[in-house]
Amino acid sequence: xxxxxxxxxxxLVQSVDWLAIAPPTIAxxxxxVVLVADLFVAExxxxxxxxxxxAGLAAATAMLLPLLDGDRNTFCLTGDAAVCSYTADRFTxxxxxLVLGGALxxxxxxxxxLKDARKDLPEGEYWFLLLSSAAGAALLPASRDLATLIVxxxxxxxxxxxxxxxxxxxxxxxxxxLKFFLSSVTATAVSLMGISFVYxxxxxxxLTQVAERIQHVDGQFHTLxxxxxxxxxxxFAFKTAAVPFHFWVPDTYVGAPLxxxxxxxxxxxxxxxxxxxxxxxxxxxxxxxxWGPALAALAALTMTVGNVGALRQQATRAYSAVRLLAWSSVxxxxxxxxxxxxxxxxxxxxxxxxxTVAYALMYGAVNLGAFAVAALVGRTKVLNRVADYRGLYAxxxxxxxxxxxxxxxxxxxxxxxxGLFAKVTVFSAxxxxxxxxxxxxxxxxxxxxxxxxxxxxxxxxxxxxGEPEKHRVPxxxxxxIALTGVLGIxxxxxxxxxxxxxxxxxx
Numbered sequence: 147x148x149x150x151x152x153x154x155x156x157x158l159v160q161s162v163d164w165l166a167i168a169p170p171t172i173a174x175x176x177x178x179v180v181l182v183a184d185l186f187v188a189e190x191x192x193x194x195x196x197x198x199x200x201a202g203l204a205a206a207t208a209m210l211l212p213l214l215d216g217d218r219n220t221f222c223l224t225g226d227a228a229v230c231s232y233t234a235d236r237f238t239x240x241x242x243x244l245v246l247g248g249a250l251x252x253x254x255x256x257x258x259x260l261k262d263a264r265k266d267l268p269e270g271e272y273w274f275l276l277l278s279s280a281a282g283a284a285l286l287p288a289s290r291d292l293a294t295l296i297v298x299x300x301x302x303x304x305x306x307x308x309x310x311x312x313x314x315x316x317x318x319x320x321x322x323x324l325k326f327f328l329s330s331v332t333a334t335a336v337s338l339m340g341i342s343f344v345y346x347x348x349x350x351x352x353l354t355q356v357a358e359r360i361q362h363v364d365g366q367f368h369t370l371x372x373x374x375x376x377x378x379x380x381x382f383a384f385k386t387a388a389v390p391f392h393f394w395v396p397d398t399y400v401g402a403p404l405x406x407x408x409x410x411x412x413x414x415x416x417x418x419x420x421x422x423x424x425x426x427x428x429x430x431x432x433x434x435x436x437w438g439p440a441l442a443a444l445a446a447l448t449m450t451v452g453n454v455g456a457l458r459q460q461a462t463r464a465y466s467a468v469r470l471l472a473w474s475s476v477x478x479x480x481x482x483x484x485x486x487x488x489x490x491x492x493x494x495x496x497x498x499x500x501x502t503v504a505y506a507l508m509y510g511a512v513n514l515g516a517f518a519v520a521a522l523v524g525r526t527k528v529l530n531r532v533a534d535y536r537g538l539y540a541x542x543x544x545x546x547x548x549x550x551x552x553x554x555x556x557x558x559x560x561x562x563x564x565g566l567f568a569k570v571t572v573f574s575a576x577x578x579x580x581x582x583x584x585x586x587x588x589x590x591x592x593x594x595x596x597x598x599x600x601x602x603x604x605x606x607x608x609x610x611x612g613e614p615e616k617h618r619v620p621x622x623x624x625x626x627i628a629l630t631g632v633l634g635i636x637x638x639x640x641x642x643x644x645x646x647x648x649x650x651x652x653x
Contacts, residue, residue, distance in 0.1 A: 163220035166234040168209040169242050170284035173249075176202030177277030184270025192269040196257040199273040203250040203280065210239050210246070229352050231291045240503055241287035241420045244510050248412045249280035251514045251629060255405035255521050257622040262525060266314050267403065275305035275312070276409070283413050287420040292341045292351040292378075292429070295421060296334070299385065302417050303330055306410060310402040322401025329394045330384060337381025343374025344429075353429040361432045375433045378425055379440065385418025388483060389448040392476045396455075399472040400465045404524055407468060408517030411475045412510045419482055419506060423499055427489050438490025442584055445487050449480025449591040456598050461532040461605070467520055468530055470598065471513070474556065477595060478509055484572050484588060488579035501575040508568040508637065512555040515630030519549040522623050532602055537610025545619070546606045548631045555634055557599035558592060563638035 164171075180195050180202075187194060213234050222230035253276065260267050282301025289295040307330070311323025345351055347367045348359040363371045384391040399407040426437050455473035459466045485501035492498045520530060522545055527534035539546035555562030558569040569592060576585040619627075637643060 163218050163234075165209075165212060166218035166220050167232060167288075169206045169246060170281045170288075172202060172206040172209060173246070173277050173284060174281035176205075177274045177281065180277065181270055181274040184274075187270075193257070193261070195269050195273050196253070196260060199277055200250065200253045200257065202277060203246055203253055206280075206284070207243065207246040207250060210243055213239055223352075229354060231294050231352075232288050233290050234288055237420075237423075237499075237503070238288045240507070241416055242284045244416050244507060245283040245287075245413050246280060248416070248510050248514055249276065249283070249409065251518070251626045252276070252405045252409040252413070254622040254626040254629075255408060255518055256403070258525075258620045259403055259405050259521065261620075263313070263403075266316070267312055268314075272309065272312060275309050276406075279303075279305040279309070279409075280413070283417045286417050287424075289424065290353050290428075292344065292353070292356070292425075295424065296338060296341065296381075299381070299417065299421060300334065302413075303334075303385070306406070306414065309406045309409075310398055313403060316401075319401045319403075322398045326394050326398045329391075333381045333384035333391060336377050337379075340374045340377025340380065343370050344378060347371040347374065353424060356429045357431055360430065372433070372436055375430055375436050376440070379422070379437060382418050382422040382425060383444060386415055386422060386483065387418075387448075387476050387479045388444045389451045389476070389480075392448065392451065392479075395476055396469050396472040399475075400468050404468070404517065404521045404530075407472070408514055408521070411471065411513055411517065415475070415479060415482065416506060416510065419486070419502060423486060423502065426486060427495055427499055431495070434490035438487055441483055441487035441490070442581060445480050445483035446584055446587045447480070448483060449477050449588060452477030452480055453591045453594045453598075457594060459532065459598070464529045464531060466530075466532045467523070467535065470532060470602070471516060471520065474595070474598075475513065477591065478513070478556070480591070481569065481572050481588065482506060482509070484581075484584060485575040487584070488575040488581055491579040491581060492575070494578075498575045498579065501571045505568040505572050508555065508564045511630050511633045511637065512552040512562070512565065515627060515634060516549060516552040516556070518623060518626040518630060519545050519552070522619060522627070532605065535602065536605050536608050538606045540610050542619070545627065548627055550603045550606055551631070551634060553599045553603045555638070557596050559596070559600075561638060562634070564634060564641050567641040 176199060180199055184195060218234040219230040219232065221232045256272065256276065260269055260272060279302050282298050286295065286298035286302060289298050307323055307327040310326055311320045313319040344356060347363045347370055348356050350356055350359060360371055387395050399410065402410065430437065452473050456470050456477060459470045459473065482502055482505055485498040489495040489498040523534060523538070524530045551562060555565035558565040560566065573585055573588060576588065
């Protein structure tokens, strides 16, 4: 009996493409190193943990460069090398760049935030959780089976719950973390039930096999398959902060340390949208008649509720700047949903998905920049109200100019050419797919958003009340603002660079 077992055992052994999995692996390994090192590093040298984490995220981002020469697959079926659990294709690399680059910028903001917190935030645990979440977020776009997809989603999400509520003795932070946790766990449970229905009807978890087999489901299981499709989408709709799964966003952003709010606004969305794209366009294209109308309705509802919520923010209310950015991010999620919905109706689904990826890159750069300036102002204005930004140009001209640029990019106005370009790309995806009504809803919401973005921008250049307060800019915050500013300006000068990402390589 031993001889037949040997070939079987040999067939189960796979060679791992370590270069392909290097980006998430480096983030995870550095996270473990930081956690262990925290036990031995003296209190006055804890800052080393932060700079080690920044270096680790920079190294993980740099490891994307060797992967540009072609698609790589690993963890494949022994009988079918084309069916794999991990794929490093163009889509994967673009989303991993957004995730790891965004995490790197959040880490730079965190270095200063932890120093200002004066032991209210435990450094070792903070950096371990941030790196773990970044590793899960980087794994998700490469996942090509439903099990890996859900594991990556939870590895990205669970540390984020802890990061939101990590501040010692802060009731607001703990309440935000609990609300975030309970709603997310519920959404994940619903999504897992949907995946179990899909598995029951297809007998596989691999996305490409699901796409093939779900078309030939026995008639009596058709309703079960449809229910599985809808329930699976619920979990990812939560991660994207789509209405009505958005209610956790404002309180969570206010209760979290500001670098974590920035992280969630960009990386959390990248995770949700990449998962949503993989589930709909790759695994369930034959059910486009189910998820297409649902996502189109979600997109219209999300952008409208988000922009109206941002419009209602009072400039003198405590934390109104963070709340405005939170509601704005919900509105932006609606724009990001439009091309995914359009993929259900379009003859060129890859181009539609490329529009979402291009928009996500623009949004990631400028939204992180806006949060970086908010982190700077929040060092002296603890309540971080929109009114606190009045006269910022008098005290910190460069910060005010860059924040104005970031806000104009989000609004889609010159000189934020990249914002205008990204919105036109998304608008075209809706029109090309025959979703004229959705394009009209989007146009109306862009006009609504102009009001609160321009109102905040104008406030930056008004005469300050009293003596202007000088803002001392720490080095890490300077680096974060400068990096996002350079990226935003470069993309506005050459928006055609974003067009390169409309070819996602998913198909």
